[in-house]
Amino acid sequence: MSAITYDDRRLSVAPMMDWTDRHCRSFHRLLSKRTVLYTEMAVDQAILHGDRDYIIGFEADEHPVALQVGGSDPKHLAEAAKIAEGYGYREINLNVGCPSDRVQSGRFGACLMREPDLVAECLAAMADVVSIPVTVKHRIGVDDQDPEAALFGFVERVKHTGTKVFIVHARKAWLKGLSPKENRDIPPLDYGIVHRLKAAHPDLDIHLNGGLQDLDMALNEAQGLDGAMIGRAAYHTPWILAQADTRIYGEASDPFCDPVDAVLAYRPYIERRLGEGIGLHAMTRHILGLFHGRPGARKWRQILSTYATRPGADFSIVEQALRAMDPSVKVA
Incomplete structure (x- = not known):
């Protein structure tokens, strides 16, 4: 089974805990044959020791589908990535964006923005054992970090692992004082910094995430970038995906008109x-x-x-x- 190519990743639906399960993805796949779908985040330890079919099982007709993993131990993540590749996933994505207390206590998610060396080790370990793309979804910074310094420093360090795809949630994450829900709304969006990142790294695939409400907004705000990832809007108003194949990918028709x-x-x-x-x-x-x-x-x-x-x-x-x-x- 061939890996998805980066050219195919112009639109994706974000991994969302408790939402983008296999039932959701099966429905989204009906609406768009081309949009890349992501699983909910699966913790590496759950993949290694839990009910794998329940945790990472999926339908073959969900493709192209990617698995998002959470963790911070390179060895454990590598083992989980190898298992996921065996299940047929076409991409492994590391979560460096979730701000919840539970995730922080496990030393993964957005708090890893402070540890780019560790993130690089994790991505390199996974890439060493799989033949599919290993990518990263991350914030522009956390807490009192200067976003320009944090984001550019993070990408500069991580890219040397061979990682090519960076999905940037264009908000800082506040790890203390804001709930995960508030972290999706209160920190201001900064699309400009994502475009500056692309200008500085034209060789990398830079994808925009955060606050995109529909295809018009995705096309407009991600112009000049390599793709857009829509989150809550794709879940709460899924019909916006119904024109993705024609408008984003240039297909002759969409699956449904009604x-x-x-x-x-x-x-x-x-x-x-x-x-x-x-x-x-x-x-x-x-x-x-x-x-x-x-x-x-x-x-x-x-x-x-x-x-x-x-x-x-x-x-x-x-x-x-x-x-x-x-x-x-x-x-x-």
């Missing part, structure tokens, strides 16, 4: 998972925002939120929500 068709295409996956004993809500929670801004969207969300969690809920609940939104919808 979100109803995307829901119906998701049905076989939902029913297969229901047959495995997985509750309906595990799948439908990822499509609540599909009709955002459209007539009936509130009814759609209400019905799925109210009934999909009940024991025995099946696809008929989704059909009910579609009809409540638009009685003319044909679901058979």
Whole structure:
């Protein structure tokens, strides 16, 4: 299985804890065949000692899909990367951006912005044992660091490991005093510094992340860079991905013209998972925002939120929500 090429990485959906699980990724893949999808962060120790199929298992039709890992021990990360390559992932991405207390206590995530030498060791160790790309997602700095010095120094050190792809969340992370949620909103975005980083390192692949709301914004703000990564907007309003193949990748057509068709295409996956004993809500929670801004969207969300969690809920609940939104919808 060939690795994704950097040219294919013009748009990606960010790794998001508790959100970008395999059910979410399977739905996003229906909307765009080309957008690169990322897993939730998987801690290296969980990969080494946990239920691997549950933690890093994925569907073959999710490709191109990348695994994000968390950790700070080069040996453990290398072992985890080798396992992940065996599962068929096309990229391993190291998390140097998460600011949560739990992650800090494990000495990984955004706090590693202070330890570029260790990050370099970790990336080099993984790259030594796999043939797929090893990349890094990181902040522009943490706490009282000067972003210009922190970011440029970090990239300068890490690039010597052979790492080519840097996904830059264009905010500082405040490790004390702000919650992970506040860290996604309060520190100001600085897209300009990401463009200056690219100008200083034209040989590297620099991707912009943070605050991108739709494809228009991604195309505009990432112009001159190598790609854009959309996070919460892709989750809360997933239909924005439905034009990615034509607008970002130049394909002749997109998979669907109507979100109803995307829901119906998701049905076989939902029913297969229901047959495995997985509750309906595990799948439908990822499509609540599909009709955002459209007539009936509130009814759609209400019905799925109210009934999909009940024991025995099946696809008929989704059909009910579609009809409540638009009685003319044909679901058979």
